[in-house]
Amino acid sequence: MGEIKKLKIKDLLNYFENPRHVIGNNEVDTLKKLFDSVGIQYMLNLADDIQKNGLLGNQQIVVVYSNDLKRYIVYEGNRRVAVLKLLLEPDKFNFLDVATKEKAQIISQKGNISEEISCYVTDEKDAFFIMERLHSGEDKGKGTKQWSAREKENFKVRMNHEKTLSYLVDFYVKKYFTDLDITNILPFTTIERIFNNRVIKRKIGLDSSDEGTFTKERMQLVIDASKWVVKESENEGVAVTRLFNKAGTIEDKLIPWIYDYTIKLNDKAQDGLIEKLDFDSQPTDKTVNNDQSSDAVSITLKNKDSLTVTDINSTESLQNNVLTTQGTTKNLPYFFLGLNYSSLSPADVNSHGVAAICKELELFSEKKLVKSYPIAATFLVRAIIEQAIIYYSKNHKIQGSDQLIWSRIEKDSGKLSRIIANYIKNLPNYITDTNVQQYFNKLFKDYSDNIDPLNWVIHRPAEFRLDANTLIELPQKGLLAVINYLLSNKV
Structure with missing residues (x-):
């Protein structure tokens, strides 16, 4: 019915009645309404993509010749034609600000923009049919079917x-749990x-570079974590x-859950399903770096597969103020788990x-010793x-x-109360975060209220009355984030 023709872009009129916007009064008004509807940055992104990669070869601009206007009207491809006009003559787009036009000029200077374009010339009925097929969705299989997130990922992997x-x-997950679809x-995308x-x-x-790490046990953890x-x-x-x-x-929410998850697996050891967790053992999983291995938590399974969950320490956790008061308290890690002094x-x-001091705090946290030795923990x-403040x-x-x-x-180094008072007075000049x-x-x-009771264990141990649970919860009220910052923030 139609035919392919090379047409000059300046001879094309954008469609006044484009469904993307209200009806335009003239060419300039139509372009303005199109840019406003789509978004200026999106139009610039399209312009940049066309300059780099050209137009898609399988999708022609669809035009209809108007005997009244003696010009070709763009029915399909209005965005593409509009940005090509912008790249060729940005100064004519007087409704755009100077910065936008300068960006368009920078894009156009990256390479020559052709003044002609291949178009599919047809009549209005055929043009409307093409527009409907392209923009009305799947339409029970008659239109274009959009890829799901999984299909998009499959394409990227295969490409x-x-x-x-x-x-x-x-x-x-499909391999190990036949009937389970984790999506x-x-x-x-959330996974x-x-x-x-x-x-x-x-x-x-x-x-991801070692598929051997995607064991059945790890996939079970991912499934359970997803449900949680x-x-x-x-x-x-x-x-x-x-x-x-x-x-x-x-990280705030899931790291404590992972830790709690591994602890609960100890209960299964009594049923002979797994061996007892050993917090001091060296992990054998090759995905754990040497500098992390001494602090790893390892779960050894009877079928000789292993699930290794590394320690709760991490620089990323520090930078994001992990392990503060966010999340449910039942899932917060014990005491100072998450203490980062690797720097x-x-x-x-x-x-x-x-x-x-950090090493002993780690020991108290990993072995859950606070209730057994509250005075030592308070020290x-x-x-x-x-x-940490002095350092x-x-x-x-x-x-x-x-x-x-x-x-x-x-x-004031011998008196903590004076050091704290000095910091409070000059806090913005001492700590920028x-x-x-x-x-x-x-x-x-x-x-x-918060610190003076800790001094009792030093000066008045006989009167020490700090509840062990209060002591355990103190790091999660922000103290852990502060200590990690003081020890790990770069000069």
């Missing part, structure tokens, strides 16, 4: 020959966002995509004392607060000054 984590999770629990999180996949022990994510969202009355939309939130250098003598908490003060300068913070607090400032104020501004 790039590189398997993504979500693709591998989907594949191996019935979580959408494909990618949650389990491809750098901290989370390291905790589980997944490595859905339940957690339902309990809070928030959609999964909203509740688990940021890396920090995902302390053995060559720095200022770090030796605080590193020793350690009191010590880590003071030593930070010796390595950071006062904002806008070449003077170390230590120069301001050195005279606003979240840490808030935690610091919350914890230390009311010194007599």
Whole structure:
């Protein structure tokens, strides 16, 4: 019915009655309405893509000749024609701001933009039929069927020959659990966002470059974690995509759950299903880096497969203020699990004392010793607060000054209350992170309520009355995030 013709872009009129917008009054008004409807940035993105990759060879611009206007009218392909006009003559788009036109000029200067374009010339009836088929959705199989998230991922894998984590999770869940489709629990894109999180996949022990890490036990953990994510969202009355939309939130909520999950597996050891967890054992999984292996939590299964969940420590957790008061308290890790002192250098003598305290705090956390030795645990908490502040003060300068913070607090180094008072008074000049400032104020501004009871164990041990549960919960009220910041924030 129609025919392919090469036409000059300047001879094409954008369709005044384009369904994307209200009817235009003239060519310029139609272009303005199109840009407003689609979005200027989206139109610039399209322009950049056309400049780089050209037009799709299988989709011609569809035009109809108007005897009244003596011009070709674009029925299909209005966005493409509009941005080509913009690239050829940006100054004629007087409804766009200067910055937008400059961006268009930069795009056009990257390569020559042809003044002619191949078009499919037909009549209005045929043009309407083409438009309906392209834009009315699947229409019971008659129209274009959009790919699902899984189909999009399959395409990327087959095109790039590189398997993504979500693709591998989907594949191996089907392999190990024949009748289970994990996308019935979580959408494909949500699986990618949650389990491809750098901290989370390291905790589980997944490595997309090594399919051997996608064991049945790990897939069971992913399935159970996915179900928990859905339940957690339902309990809070928030959609999964909203509740688990940021890396920090995902880590805040899921890391404690993973830790709790591994602890609960100890109960199964009594039934002979798995061997007892050994918190001091060295993991054998090759996906765990050497620098992490000494702190890993390993679960050895009777069928000789292993599920290795690395320690709760991580720089990413620190940067996102992980393990604060967010999430449900029942899933929070015990005491100072999550303490990160990996940036302390053995060559720095200022770090030796605080590193020793950190190691003992880790032991108390991993072995859950606080209730058994509350006085010793309190000594350690009191010590880590003071030593972490001193360490930070010796390595950071006062904002806008070449003077170390230590120069301001050195005279008070024997009295924690004076050090805290100095920090509270000068907090914005000492700590730049606003979240840490808030935690610091919350914890230390009311010194007599939060910190002074810790001093009793030093000065008045006979009167020590701090409840062990209060001590256990203290790190999750922001103290852990503050300590991690003081020990790991770069100069």
